[in-house]
Amino acid sequence: MTAQFQVTNLNKNFSSPRGDVIALEGVSFVVSQDEFVCIVGPSGCGKSTLLRLIAGLTEPTGGIVNFSGWLSTPRRAMVFQDTGLFAWLNILENVAFGLETQGIAQNERHQRASELIARMGLSDFARHYPYELSGGMRQRVAIARALVTEPDILLMDEPFRTLDAQTRLVLQDELLRLWRERPMMVLFVTHDIEEAILLGNRVLVLSNRPGHILAEIVVPLEQPRNLTGRSHPEIEALRWQIWKMIEPTVQANLKRAPMQ
Incomplete structure (x- = not known):
């Protein structure tokens, strides 16, 4: 099935x-x-x-x-807007955290986390802490943390x-x-x-x-x-089609929003 x-x-x-x-x-x-x-x-x-x-x-x-x-x-694994990384854990420990909650031994946790960190191009930063990384690098770590558990969804x-x-x-x-x-x-x-x-x-x-x-x-x-693929002519047509569906709501929300 x-x-x-x-x-x-x-x-x-x-x-x-x-x-x-x-x-x-x-x-x-x-x-x-x-x-x-x-x-x-x-x-x-x-x-x-x-x-x-x-x-x-x-x-x-x-x-x-x-x-x-x-x-x-x-x-199931979820990646959030704000990454949700633990400030007190380094990158290797953050990525391996989900495996720790599954009861996987430390050696295997760190091996699997290290492999995924390498795939994300962050091997040189495995011992760094989140505050030492750029926003894009932190989001890569968050994705790695989700993928290391090998989710189905x-x-x-x-x-x-x-x-x-x-x-x-x-x-x-x-x-x-x-x-x-x-x-x-x-x-x-x-x-x-x-x-x-x-x-x-x-x-x-x-x-x-x-x-x-x-x-x-x-x-x-x-x-x-x-x-x-971003220059494909289909993209502009689809973007316009979707925008016309949600534009009335977006315009109405703007009119209701208080002036700052």
Whole structure:
């Protein structure tokens, strides 16, 4: 049986002093084995909440996330916007941390972590601490920490959002390379429409809150992709198509935002 996970009629509500907030409503989609799926949508539409539900970090108000095709619950790893690295651990220890929680012996932990650090081009910084690294290097460490556990499903919550444009380009290419070397399911949240098109096999477009799927767009660009694919004429057409779906919400949110 082909591995996949299926989200069916997923709902998530939050309580607040002003009343209940419906973050997600009726979200349904399927991600198949080794597929790279990106999610875009306006701010506050529940993209990050959706990832946390799939990761098992929070429970849905309604609906289900069903995993099929595995003998046991699939391994899931998540990469966050702020990296979440431990300041008191060096890079080797940060990457190996997930293996420590699995009870793996130190020698094996460090060997596996060192191999992945090398693949990320950070061998010379294995004994450095997070504060000694640039933002792009810290994000590489966060990705390595997620991948070292050999996840079946990699969940990424705007991991490149705070990086400069040049670093983003490099890390986008590196992520695609790592995915080609070790295929897995990837669910990647981003505000950047072009990034979603360049990385994903499919793009899910979420509505304003309560978030639901507005459209599911298949990206017709062949893999493997790299920087040269950014000039493909299909990209501009898809970017415009997605933007027209979310533009009304973005414009409305700007009008409601208080002046600074």
